[in-house]
Amino acid sequence: MMRIMPYRTVKHAGLTIEGLSLAGVQTYWRVPELKIGFDLGGCPWQFLSTPNWFISHTHLDHISMLPLLVGRRYFLGQTPPKIYLPHEAVRPVEIILAQYRRLDRGRYEAELIGVEPGDEIRIGRELIVEVVEVDHYPVGLGYIAWNIRRKLREEFQHLSQEEIRNLAVAGTEVSRELRRPQVAYLGDTSPRGLDRNPTMYEAQILIAEMTFLSEDDDDTLAILSKRRHMHLRHFIERRELFKNELIIASHISTRYHPKQAAAIVEQAIPDMLDGRLRLIM
Numbered sequence: 001m002m003r004i005m006p007y008r009t010v011k012h013a014g015l016t017i018e019g020l021s022l023a024g025v026q027t028y029w030r031v032p033e034l035k036i037g038f039d040l041g042g043c044p045w046q047f048l049s050t051p052n053w054f055i056s057h058t059h060l061d062h063i064s065m066l067p068l069l070v071g072r073r074y075f076l077g078q079t080p081p082k083i084y085l086p087h088e089a090v091r092p093v094e095i096i097l098a099q100y101r102r103l104d105r106g107r108y109e110a111e112l113i114g115v116e117p118g119d120e121i122r123i124g125r126e127l128i129v130e131v132v133e134v135d136h137y138p139v140g141l142g143y144i145a146w147n148i149r150r151k152l153r154e155e156f157q158h159l160s161q162e163e164i165r166n167l168a169v170a171g172t173e174v175s176r177e178l179r180r181p182q183v184a185y186l187g188d189t190s191p192r193g194l195d196r197n198p199t200m201y202e203a204q205i206l207i208a209e210m211t212f213l214s215e216d217d218d219d220t221l222a223i224l225s226k227r228r229h230m231h232l233r234h235f236i237e238r239r240e241l242f243k244n245e246l247i248i249a250s251h252i253s254t255r256y257h258p259k260q261a262a263a264i265v266e267q268a269i270p271d272m273l274d275g276r277l278r279l280i281m
């Protein structure tokens, strides 16, 4: 199928990361296997099948296509999407959807769920999405998708299936929960967003932002003026902290041609963090 809105695809450890992010233009990601997506600053037709969305913040390049997702899912006969977003954004987004309803008499049905740092949202049996605070404005949220497994407790491992079942029926906790951070989505943030959430460094896959790249005056000024974004140098300073198997760096400023961006990063980090760092533009 023709890709009317482009996106890139990266496969790692049984998961597919699809999406694209360009600072100030568009940001949208999804992990089809987990049935979750992050941000709706764009919405390729293929992304309509994803039912659960997590919005990092309300800048236009991260939410502008939210109404399209909602309207088109209804048009295709799919269930209303669940859209998790900062609390303070729920009412404004409801009003926006109501206005779209007036404009095209379409049905814009979505479950809008306000979230705040510390919340944990269960998506199916094996997935919990944790909401964390990053450092952006007006409110910046990051999300960590935890893979959940239940493991039989040590003390019961010698028992037969039937004995275990009997214990469970009698109300004994026979298993314990094992959690593994599978995908972390940083959203837009200064490096504080990483540092205050060490799990970001531990997640199997990290989707990060890297808005500024060069040491020229404009980028230095942007960082000094406390623009809440990441610079290539923040990655270099933290290289020992990244334990991730895959680090996607995106949200690169449109000031750079993709070839130029790749050249700057490869020159600064020749080993691309042992081959784990991928630029997506």
Ligand SMILES: [Zn+2]
Pocket (backbone or CB within 6 Å): 022, 023, 024, 027, 059, 061, 062, 188, 251
């Ligand atoms: Zn942005």
Ligand SMILES: [Zn+2]
Pocket (backbone or CB within 6 Å): 057, 059, 136, 188
């Ligand atoms: Zn932003």
